[in-house]
Amino acid sequence: MQYILFDLDGTLIDHFTTIHKSVAYAQRELGLVESDYPTVRATVGGSVPITLSKLCGEANVAAAEPLFRKHFAEIIFDDVFTLPGAEWLLQELKARGDKLGVFTNKYAGDTRSVLAHLGLDQWLDVIIGTGEPECPYRKPDPLFTAYALEQMDCASDEAIMIGDSPYDLAAAEAGCLTCHLVATGSHSAEQLSEHLVADHVHQDLFELAEKVFGLRSTLSAN
Template sequence: MTPRAILFDLDGTLIDQFQAIHRAFSLTMEKMGFPRPSFETVKKAVGGASISTMSKLIGPERADEAVNILRPIFEEEMLNGLVMLPGAKEILFELKKCGIKTAVLTNKYGPHAREVCRHLGLDDFLEFTLGANDTEWKKPNPKLTQFVLDKIKSTAEDTIYIGDSPYDYQTAQNASMDYFLTTTGTHSEEELSRLGDNINIKPNLLSILPHLIP
């Protein structure tokens, strides 16, 4: 069955922004008196909203303070090293050509997510981009997913979610949506396969495309 809509995660799925993310978190932590984290440490910590990532890196006690420091730093750094992941524009182009609606559902701060999609030209293909602070919920809360499904005028049965992390797997599971996970982001195939039996894992976006369009 051809889906009516596809929802995408952003970081590690459609884009690679980890260079800017690492630098912004490093500068924030250094400013607060913490040692700079390694690239891999930050990459493994992201996936939730910034408050969740900061809690993993420095503990919850000063996470709110850290996010307030982080946001303007990230706005200065956010386009540095930013690239689309291989196949991102191709898959969005093909889906739009087939009349399949697409949108981004991410835990990245909403205004930042939309700026990134605008900068890379991805919003030419997307119905919308919805991120953290755009609603009262965050992934993997099924209320957020239902809000997005209503907005894109689709149902869980007619929609597929594509992401790269356990957050994305849980988002799809909580909403009873079919899904694919790609290994272009924060987790390897081995790590993702530990989430359960018969996890739908693909190496990249283009390897998912034949499963979306007959």
């Protein structure tokens, strides 16, 4: 058995359009200049407050966050989809007996709702998000990684972290986990290779599946 933790946004799902629309809504309500889609996408991963601090200014986060969350809740399922290979990979890993978890800075309630909406929750043993009383942490806080390992019931040397950003790498390093990153989210392969050795950076989930888990799909990443 392997213990595998997956990030969510940019790793298993694409929720960037919904996030962009919610950021733009908050900016309009506050009379701020709206950020374009590429700018928003590049800031995702560190948590909503960090994204908003970069896009709205630190002084506006307190006002922007409730506006963002209100609009996000209204359109949460409108523009979300599973990334190519995600459903197949989770199913294959679960079938061979691995223990699978999602480990994300997205609110835990939103995470569970989106995973259920997309049908991905059926292959997951553990779903770990932020914003709950028992888990007031965010990546890359070492306490958040320790909490994830506790929920997975494994030691750090037994776990693998799969993500799409330096935040995921930092969270893995905080708990001494092996980390692999995919260039399907907020950063390109070239950008990720600045933080991690090249053979731990993969173009997509299909490439990761073959190189890391020895799984080959007949599906096309296109």
